[in-house]
Each structure stands twice: as structure tokens, then as C-alpha cells.
Amino acid sequence: MKKKLLQFITYLLFINGSISAQLQKPVLHDSLFSTYYHQRVTLFKSIPQTKGDIIFWGNSITDGNEWAELFADLRIKNRGISGDVTAGLIHRIDEIINRRPAKVFLLIGTNDLARGIASDSVVKNILWIADYLKQEIPATKLYVQSIFPVNSSFGKFAGHMSKAEEVKKVNDQLSRNAMAHHYFFIDLYSSLVDADGWLDARYTNDGLHLTGEGYMLWKHLIYPYVYDRPKQASLIPLPQNIEWKKEKFPLYASNAIVINDKAILKEARLLQHEMQRIGKTLQIIDRAVATDPQIELKLGKVDAPQSSEAYHLIVNASKITLTANTAHGIFNGLQTLFQCMRSGVMVDGCEIKDWPQFSWRGYMVDVGRNYQSMDLLKQQIEIMSHYKLNIFHFHLTEDVAWRLAFRQYPKLTAPQNMLRDKGLYYSENELNELIAFCKERYITLIPEIDMPGHSAAFTRAFGFDMQSDSGLAIVKNILKEFCATYDVPYLHIGGDEVKITNKNFLPEITALIHRHNKKTIGWDPGGNLDKKTIRQLWMKDGAVDKACTYIDSRHLYLNHMDPLESVVTIFHRQLGDRMKEDKNISGGTLCIWHDRRVAKEDDFLKMNPVYPGMLAFSERSWRGGGYQGWITNFIQSKADTAFTQFEQRLMEHRDQYFCGLPFPYVKQSFTVWNLYGPYENSGNLSKCFEPENKSFNESKSVSSLYVTGGTIVLRHWWHPLVQGVIMNPKENTTWYATTRLWSDEDGFKDFWIGFNNLSRSPATDTPPVGKWDEKESAVWVNGKPVSPPVWKRGGQKGDSEIPLQDEGYEYRAPTKIYLEKGWNSVLIKAPVGTFKGADWQNPVKWMFTFIPADGVSTME
Template sequence: MEVKTLVTYFLVLFCHFTASTQVAVPQFSDSLFSTYYHQRVSHFKSLPQTQSDIIFLGNSITDGGEWSEMFQDLHVKNRGISGDNTAGVLHRLSEVYNRKPDKVFLLIGTNDLAKGISPDSVIKNIRWITTILKEKSPNTKIFVQSILPVNESFNKFGGHTSKKQQILSVNKILSTISASIPFTFLDIHAALADSTGRLDVRFTNDGLHLNGAGYQKWKSLIEHKMYLLPSLLPFPKQLAWTRQLFLLKTCKTIYYNHSSLKREAVFLQKQLAKNGFKVNITSKKDPKNTCIELLLSKSPANHLPVEAYQLRVNTEKVSLSANTAHGIFNGIQTLAQLQVGNVIQGCEISDSPAFSWRGYMVDVGRNYQSMPQLLQQIETMARYKLNVFHFHSTEDIAWRLAVKKYPQLTAPKTMQRQQGKYYSSAEIKQLIAFCEERHIEFVPEIDMPGHSQAFERAMGVTMQSAEGLRIVKEIIKEFCETYRVKYLHIGGDEVKITNSNFLPEVIKYAESFGKKVIGWSPGGNLSDQTIRQLWMGHEPILKDYQYIDTRHLYINHLDPLEAVTTIFHRKIGDKDSSDTHSLGATLCLWHDRNIQKEQDLLIMNAVYPSLLAFAERTWLGGGETNWITNVSASDSKKAAIFQAFEERLMAERYRFFSKKPFPYHPQAHIRWQMFGPFNNKGNLEANFSPEHPKFLETNPLTNLEALGGTIVLRHWWSPTVKGVLPNPLENTTWYAIQQVWSDTDTTAFLWLGFNNISRSMATNVPNSQQWDERFSKIWLNDDLLEAPDWKNGNQKPNLELPLIDEGYEYRKPLLIKLKKGWNEIKVKAPVGSFKGKDWQNPVKWMFTALPFFE
């Protein structure tokens, strides 16, 4: 059968199966396939009919892998045939689905493309394969792997290596449709490609097939899918999985070899007890009963050995060693993630952090948080190995730190919000102790001389006056003598310094109590030895000082989806890891606006998704030099790395955050075709060709592609922070189109918004039935989606008016109807001037459109 005829035959059969309620299994003439094909199929049929296997299905690239040996598992079976294509897989598929395999890893398509079969036909046949597999073996988990990159420089397999663009097209579509049809897409292309997108010469000797290093790389990319290995976040620096399992039900004793580890042993004992496993702890080693050992010993680490640890898990025992108790504690957090039910997955881990300062800050001056909510956040910090809790306790709104000598500071009449809510000495001590048990540094901040109007209302003087300075020193004295803390943060920013001696005297006085002082930069006249906390994005780093990076790490300004991508890609302090000057970073929750309930702080600012992204980046280091807001659509490697992180993020969400606010849904699979710019000449309601129904059917060439649920076209802090447009222009309109596949007529949810309002500004609410003040629009299958009737729409915005429904993450998601097949979401995003009405209403040229099914 000629190639053209074969393609036509594929399409006819595909149409037949999509129109049927039951999938028809195709039959092809045996003459279409090679002698080797028939030899292999005959051999497969003669083998024992085992069940619940893991099957690798594909062509010569699969055929060449010694899969059972690589994974040391006889249940892993090779069903690769050299030269095979999608028709060949369909023809022999019964031999696979009759075995009712546990998992199938499919890699097919490169031979189809080499024969001139179009990417669309390859996609349809892969969908056909997966649909038949799912119908005939419903419990089989199906993984469709991306077609591998090729490299023409070897001057071999020219028919294959000339199909680079077609390969990318197939992979792109597979990634797009995988969210809505019965397979999981695995992008292995990106990790096997070099910087030019070709198959890396390290992994091949002919430009098409893999060598030993290539197969080992492939194995490492899919291993976590093979055996449902636990999700680890932050990811360890060095990790090797084994096939061994440690059964917790056989564990009787936790042994620790040094008295300094008793607290960690008790902590682990309590953690296991919460999961139903009761074990004893002892400092006397008994080889017969010991199953978990905590060992203080020399653990190799080139960087930050104080927090390094090594963890080994096999069938006999769990061995955790470190240089310090802090390192042991870090290892315990990893151990908790390795546990799934009664089992701890076998592995060998050698790990240490990139940055010594991995902090999280809460502003309880503006909005009080209860002790249970604070402890919950600290507990989450500990789980993900963050080690600094920055407690901003005083503000213009309210002074919330009890001072025995000056009780008027916390009198209800001096507070403008949550009157009478403050933290007693006992509560501060509880916070310090709770942090200390988890190796978290408690860093209190008493902001001075700025942000001190509550002080002025209570004391009747300004801080910078002689009397004010005297009182401040008394407060510092009482604080330092009451609480055992290493640091004191004095603020020092956003104020006109009228007394040049104020900050130097305060710093010197705090240092006299043995405290290390931190201040905001830019700010007042700090001493050389004061640690600078950087907060403005355009400020250069002062290399002669120690500093903590907080630039563009204010989650109160960030859209929840943008926050995760921005933080994940961030290069902390412009460094790959900490050094004598760059300590690390702090993620900040500055929620200036009043709230209805304290949980709004966690929901509106996506605290937990952001915290996990921050934990990953500060532990691993690295990141991107430029500050970016979106997933890269042009760099498949970067996109694949983010998607792998997102999978771990979601695993953590489902495992540990089922009862906590976690406003995040997967977005790495969402791909937008962008069309523009169209010159609207200042008329934001002007219409252009992409608004025409069935616009995509005219086969327009996209001007740009973008990935993600939130797309920032131009950031309000541009050019410091980059949006997706390389050269954004005023008075222009862009259109974005997303394709969503649905196997049936159904309903789904949609997160939808056009101006994620900062929680620190009195931002205008759009008029009723408008998504924003730029006349943005959105269509689903050419039907216009109407904006809500905003609850605060008729109110003059101010910081005392709580947000109610302005953000997609805290209003009910839109319920949408999807038809069977492809659905089109089309967004219109016009902009006029980039200059906002005032500082509280910057132009946030962005949109969010994220469909999901849960």
C-alpha cells in the first residue's frame, strides 16, 4: 500500500472509531510489515501470558533498550520492534492489551514521519492506540512519550533527521491534548536535546538511536512514573532510587548516637505516631531491634555542611547521618516525603542547601493572624526546609507586640484594625520555641523610625524625638532581655530621617545585647555591619555588605499562577548559591488591605504554592538571570523542567494540603497562540480580524506562543520584570487562542481574570459587566463570556475595604460547557497608555484563563 493510500486509510478508520460508542480494532494486511516485524510479533505471542507488567511499546529506539535489566525487574517487558510505526502498533495491539498490563510506555511516530505521514495523522493514530488500550484494559496507566530529537550531523537516516520540525509539532500537540484524553504525556525530547534542539551527541552515535548514556538518561526521566516513586520537594541534590522497600510495620526502635539528637529522635517518633506507627527511641544500639538510625557523623558537603545530610533506605533499615542536628532534621523531612503508607521507598540521598537564609515573612502589624494559623505556616516551612521566620510585628495600623513597660502600645484605641489583637510575651515565647524545635530562626522586626504611627498614637511622641528614642531603647532593652533571639530587624525604610543619630544609636544599642541587626535597603543610614534586606527591584546589589534578597518576592503583588512561575525561575540574589555577602532570600507577605477573615491572607496571596516554589529554588539554587513571569514557550528544556516541578507541586498539594488553602492548578500544559500587535490608536474597543468566528480555520500564522494559565503581556515593573512580549507597545491589542480537547460533551471550571488586584493598593474595580478597564473580552467557541456583577463595583476603593470577588482565586470559578472535540478559548487583550491613573492603579496588562476539571 502506498504512503498516500495508507494515510487515507488511517483517516477513514479514525473517523469510524470516533463516531462509534465502541472502538473498532483495525486490521491491516500482513504484507505491509517486515519479516523482522513478524518474527518479533510471533515471539511476543509465544511468551508466558503474564499480568500486571510494565510494557515498553514502540520502534527500534524502544527495541534497543534492555529494560528489565535497567530496572532490575522481570515485570518490565520490551515490545519494541525496529522499523515499526503507528500502523504496526495498531496491528499488534491485542498482544499488549490482552496481558492487562499495569503500565504501558509508548514511543512511536518517527518512522511515520520519515515515510511522509503528516503530524496530524500520527497524532490521530496515537490517540487511536491509547483509546483502544484504555477500552480493552481499563486499569492500564498509559504514558505517551515525546518523539525523540534527531541529529543530521552524522549524515545517517536522512529521512528521519530531516523531520525536526514535524517532530516538534507532534510533541506539541501531544502535550496539549494529554490533559483531556486517557494518557499522560512525558516530554523526554527536551532532556535528550542539546542547545540547538538536536539529539545531544552524548546520547547517540548515529543521530537517531540512543547509546548507553542515552538509555540511562531516558531511564532517569521516567523512573518516577515507572514505580510511582514519592514526590520530593525540594528536590535533593543527589538522588539514586533503588528497587528496595523498607516496611515500617516491622520497625521497633529509633536509635540516635549522640545526646544532641534526642530532640530529633522524639520529633521523628511523634511524626511516625501520627501515621499510626509506634516506635521506641534509644541511645543504646541494638542491631536486632534498630530499624532507623540517626547518626551524628562527618557527612561530606562542599557547601553549607551544617545543614547537609545523607540518607540511605534499604529493606533492612533507614540510616540518616549528618554533621549537626539541623542536618538530621532536614533528613527527617525528606524521610516523611519518602513514606507512602507502610512503605519507605529505597534510595540513597546526599543533600545540602544552596542558600543559608531561606526565609518567610508575615506582616501581622497590618493584619493580625491567630496563633494556630501562624503555627500552621511555620510547620509548613519546616516540612519544606525553610529556616527563617521573619515576624513583622509593628506598623502604622497597629503595634502588636506586648511591652510590659508600655502597655498603652497594645491598647485597642491605638489600633486601626482588629482592635485589641496583639501577641503576649507568652505567645512570642511559644513562637520562638516552636521555631527552635524545627531549626527555624525567629527574626522579630520592630519597624523604626518609619511605619510607627501606632507608636506615636500610643506614646504621644515621634520616634525620632529625644523622648521617642529613649522609649525605643527601653523597648529594645525589655525585648532583648525577655526573648532569646539572635537577630533584631529594625526596619528603617520609607521614612524621612530627621534625626541622623537615631538609627546608628538604635543599631549600636541592639548590638550591645549581642544581637545581629537587619535593616531594609534602600532605607536609612545603616551601619556597615548591618545586614541589608533588599526590597526594590531596580536597586543594585551593594557588594560590600551582607544582604538578603527580597526583590520581587512580595506575593501580595503577584497573581497566584504568576507567583509560582516567577519564584521558580528566580535567581536568588543574582547568585547560584550563598556566599559571604549573599545569604539568601525571604518571601514576603505584605497584605496592606483589610481582610474579612484571616484565611483570606493564605488564599488571596497563594501562600502555600508560593512557599513551595520558593523552598525549591532556595534549596537548589540556580534559576534564570532575568526576572520573568511566564513559562518559556520557546525553550522546551525549561518548559519540561517547570512541568516536572509542577507535577511534584501538585503531588504535595494532594498529599499534604487537602484541608488547607492551595489556590493552584496545573498550567504548564496550556499553550497559547498569540496574534498581534494590532494598532488600536487608543480605541480599546476596536475590533480586528482574530475576533471573526472560525478565525483559526483561515490558517493564520501565530506571531508568538506562550505557556501558562496566567499570561503577563507587560509587567507593571517593566522592563525590570519581563512579560511575554519582547517589545510591548502602547495603544495595541493582542489576541490569544487556546485549544481545549474534550472526549465528550461535558462541563468544566474556568479560572478567569484580567487584572489580578494587588492586595497592597486601593485598586479600582471594573464597571459592572466589564472584566477590566481596558475592555478586555473572552470567548468560548465564539460565545462571549460575560463579566461578573462585581460586589465592590460601586464602592470607592480604599485599603479598609476588603476584597471580595475581584480575584479568580477567591471567587467561585466559572462553570463552562465544553463540546466533544476541540474547544476554543479566545482572549482579547487591548491596552492604551502604560501610565496608570495613579500609583495605586498601575497598568497590569495580563489575563488568566485556566480550565480545569476538579
């Protein structure tokens, strides 16, 4: 043993004395390492290599865990070897390097100290490992975990127990050196140590190694690092009041859900199902068992402005208590609790008191133009419920097709009277099924039968207009059947975008609906609605009629929005120009009107920012607040910080809850551009200016702006109501934008690039063959032009019946660009001629998008 120890020390001195620009791995003799060490190493080398691995690397403490099972993630690999030391890791480091993993979690050093190796030498070896990994696989993230404390009370591992002070010294030096040596330091020691400075006896049975409870805590502590998430759970919508605490509730040890009222049994079963999903079976009881960690749901008193949906959540080390005034409040609190349960083993201590600022938080889908299956509708409704949206607006009838069956008039849904998705509609049973599905989730389904506008399908079925005497009589019969059949409190009657030829039409139908004890909603601007009918704003800006109640949907149409713009815009919106609900504004509804035909139904979610937009709207409609006006780009104010924090939470939800679902959004708040212009191009959009010259000096440019984001709107197509980044945009001008990207290594990277994110409503022309757009826009990386896509239908005249395929960056294959190791320069050219589009179907969108498709922060 003395000889081997001397060999180790000699080796360490060699490593520590080796200083060169290019690190060289030393050669160590196999005889230095145990039989078990070689068994494990040969196994590791034999296992097939996979991409994107997350490797846990270390000694017996790492070896003793089933990491892939613990995280339910096959990317996570165990590279622990019992008894291993820093020299052993160095000897087998090539196996790690050859795999080129995404992340490495390193825990090593306690055995070195036990063998008499000085703490400084242990630190130097770990730093050498960090430097060598950075040299050989610079794109791999390294996480160095603190050495664990020990506990001498078990009478074992005497060599380890005498090194408590050295452990602290090593951890302190590893923490101090993290930035200089390009790794992340994770302090696990502080969470495992007891008040006397020993390894907490709750987590060990021998003083050195962990029990199951210890591994549960370890998982919870490193979970944010494994998945690039903040320390605490990212909650959407963010509660009104939240205080995080140091305690942690052990989900893995809980056995019961306690309820004080059978009225919340449904909610208890929802929690029971969620616990089963993470592998824990809990019984529902009406009395607590004092010795067991437990979760209590109870109806009680919670003081809040919107008391019916409010809740109070308290999490400590022994109990989770969720209190609300109503079962709906319990349901809302559970959605927050589920997000707090992200690690699946523990919940961080906290106290949350929460309520909505707006009682109307809606989402609308148009199935008149394009039918959606029951499964797709339920998917969207389910996700609505997770984010506390409570109104599902179901737009059922359109010029294209009438999608709701009526017993009296089967010809309404006859295939020959539909222009798309012929014969696809919703039966009485299906609509009732959706109504019940929504009610289970505290969502109100609001059907819309649009009248008298958007009713060409009605006219095709009967041969006369709705506003005729015959048409009005049939509409009244339809409404009587509807009111007798469906248990819903509201009926949306549309009433917009039509010339009113029968002034009695809307008053008569609203009166009929009101007599059947249902409330009405109509679009504003729209027809001659009575004061009782709720107005849904879709266009006009400014003051509202104080005698009416309004829902805001202005500039909340997802089908018009660039995905990256959508989250920025919706996050900054101020619903109804109010900070919170009042007697005139009850909230808002987010809408999707995909007018163009789709090739397949999931294109709704791929081509429109449905889920990222929904989460941004959830945040704003629940919390209230926002900013005056229409904000398309980042603004230089406190909103920047607020948005950046929200975006971080949004990214966590995308990665954790939307795997396998379309979620067209990537992190963009790190992307900063310098803008140069305007350069007068006199209508010659291909004209070159200074920024295209290699000798261009940015500091001597004509003028400059600094903007942030992946999509930059220079001039909005609804200017001046919606402002772009250029305050006074001029026709026949060219602007340039520059930024820099860092790459850890040479290689191709995927990018989202675009210059005209086509709305999914008008029949916009496709981009010209061989060009990014019709404005001669261009992009260069490191001075080399980036070629536009080979458009599937380049230069085609717009046609609403031809589905979009690759026109938007978010639903075509990303552009691959070769990046050099180090800094890479990006230059964008964005010319414009006239601001007047060729026709209303082709508005001039003066904008550009350029961002890594994975959203990884490579920008300067």
C-alpha cells in the same frame, strides 16, 4: 463443568467476532455464575452511589483486600469477586458504568486461563472491556494491572500453576495494546516474581493469593497511579544528589528507631510520632536488633559545603540510615524521609546526600496591618519547617497598629491607638511561645520593630514622633526591655520609607542593640545603617556594597503576585544574583504584605499564593541556581523542562499535604497559546479585528508568538525591569490569544479566568459592572462569549479599609463553561490603551488568565 466451559468459549467467540462502530454488551445467563458471584453483585447494586470513586475490579485477589482501609480513603471501593473471570466482569459491567467512577483498577484473567481459555481470548475480552468503558464513560481512567505470577511449590491450584507461560503472554499483549485501547498498563508482575519466575514466596502462602506483605507491596506499587503521582516520591526541595534504587524498605515491618547519641533524641521522637500517624509504633533504642528492619539516626561525618545542615540518607531493603553532623541536619533529613514515606507502607531504595546552597531561607508575615492568630502563625511555621525554611521574619509594628506588648508602655497596644483589629496584639508570653515553637523546628524567629518609619501607631500613642528627643528616649527603653526579655539573635529595625530628620536615630539604636549582643537587620533602600547591620533588599537592582551582608527580598512580595505567576517567578529567581551563598549574599526572604483589610484571617492564604510560593522558594533557596533577571512567564530554554518537573512535584505536594488548606495554584505547564497582534486600536478598546471573525485564518495573521502558562503577562506593571511576553509593547494596541481544549464528554467545567489580578496592597478599583475589566477584555469558547462575574462591588472606587471579596479568580467561585465532547476552541481578547494608570493605586496590568480550575491537562 464441560457444558459451562463450552458456554464460556461460545460467549468468547461471540465477543471476539463482534466488530462494529458501537459496541453492544452481550446478554449472558445468570446461571453461568456462582451463588457467591450473585451475592456480591446484588450487594454492589444496593450500595449508594457516590461521586469520584476509585474502583478496584477483579477476582479473589482483589476481593481479598480491604482497599479503603489500606489507603485510608473512603473513595476507594472493592468490586472483587472470588472466582470471577472476564465474562463475569462483562456481565456486571453496568454497575461500574452507572457509578461513573474517576478511576477503575482492573485485575482479571488468571481464572480464565485456569479454565482453559486461550490467552488471546482473555486479552480480547479485556480489550473489549476497555473499549466499552471508554465508549460509555469516557472520562473514567482505566488502569489494567498485569496478571500476577503463581508459585507451584505450595501444591495448590494445579490449574493455575500450569499457566505460567500464558500469564506472561497475556501481560505482554496487555502492555502492547494500552495506548490503542485508551488504558494505562501497570506491570505488577515484575515486582512480585522471584529469580526462578514464580510468585515470590514472601508474598503468598498458597501460591496464588497474597498475604499481608503482598498487599503492602501492591499498595506501594499502585500508589502513584491511584493519586496521579510519579513513580518515585516527589521531593521538595529537591536534594542536591539523589540516586534511586530498586530495593524497598518495609515500613510496616520495622519496630525500632536506633540512635547513637542522646543529642538527637528529640528528632527520634519526631520520627516516632510520624510513624504513629501512619499506624506503626516504634520504640527508640541505642542498639540495633540484627534480624529486624530498622531505622537508624546517627551523628557522624557528612562532608558538604554547608555542613551544619547537611545530611546523608541511605535506604535499602533492611535498613534506613540517616547521618548528619548536627541535630539540625538530622531534622532536615527527616523532612526528606517523611516525603519518601508517602505510601505509608514502604520507602523506595535511595541514596541522598544533601545540603543547602543558602543558609538564610526566610518567610515574613506582616501582622501590623492585619492581626493573625497564634494558630494561623503556627500553621505557617509548621509548614515552613517541612520545607527546610529556617527564618521566620515577624513584622510586628506598623502605621495601622503596634502589635507587641511592652510592660513599660501599655498605651502602645491600647485599642484606641489601633486602626484595625483593635485590641489584638501579642503578649510577652505569646512571643516567647512562638520563639520556642520556632526553635523546636530549627527556625530562627526575627521580630521587626519598624523605626523610625511606619510608626504612626507610636505617634498616636505618645503624641510625638519617634525621631524627637522624647521619642528616641522611649524607643531606647523599649529596646532595652526587648533585649532583656527575648532570646533571639536578631532584631529587625526596618528603617525604610521615611525622611530621616534625626541622623543620630538609627546609629544610636543600632549601637544599643549591638551592646546587648544582638545583631540588626534593616531594609535597603533605607536609612543610614552601619556596616554591621544586615541589609534586606526590597527594591533596588544592581551591585551591592562589598563591605555589607545582604538578604534578598526583591520581587519576592507574594501580595503583588498573580498565583500562577508567583510560582514561575520565584522558581526562576536567582537570589542576590548569585548561584549560591557568598560573603555578601546569605540568602533571601519571601514576604507577604497584605496592606488591605481582610474580612477573615484565612483570606491571607486564599488571596495570596502563600503555600505554593513558599514551596517554590524552598526549592530555589535550598538548591541555589536560578536565572538572571526577572522572569514572569515561561522561557524557551532548559528552564522549561526544569519548571515542568518542579510543577509535577508541586502538584503532588498540594494533593498530599495541603488537603483542606488554601493552595491557589493549578498545573499550567501544559497550556500553550498562540498570540496574534499587535492590532492598532487608536484608543478604541472595543474595536474588533480579524481574530474575532469566523473566517480568521491563523496562518495569515499579522504576527504570532507562542507562550505557555495559565496566566500570561503581556506587559508587566514594572516594565521594563520585569519583562512580559511582548518584547516591545505599545500603547493603544490589541492582542489575541488562542488555544484548544479537549473534553472527553459534554458538560460544564470550572475555569479560572481573569484579566487583572489585583495586588493586595494598593487600594485598586474593582472591575466595572458587566465587564471583565476596564480594558474591554473578552473571552470566547467555541465562538460563544463567556460572561464576566456579577461583581459583588462592581465599579467601586478602591478603599484599603474595604476587604477584597471576589476580584481575584483564585478566591471567587470558578466560571462554569459548557464544553463539547472533543476539541473546543478558546479565543482571548486583550486590548490596552495607555500604560499610565489612573493613579499609583491602579497600575495597568496587561495580562490574562484562563485555565481549568482543577488543573487537569485538557489543553492541546
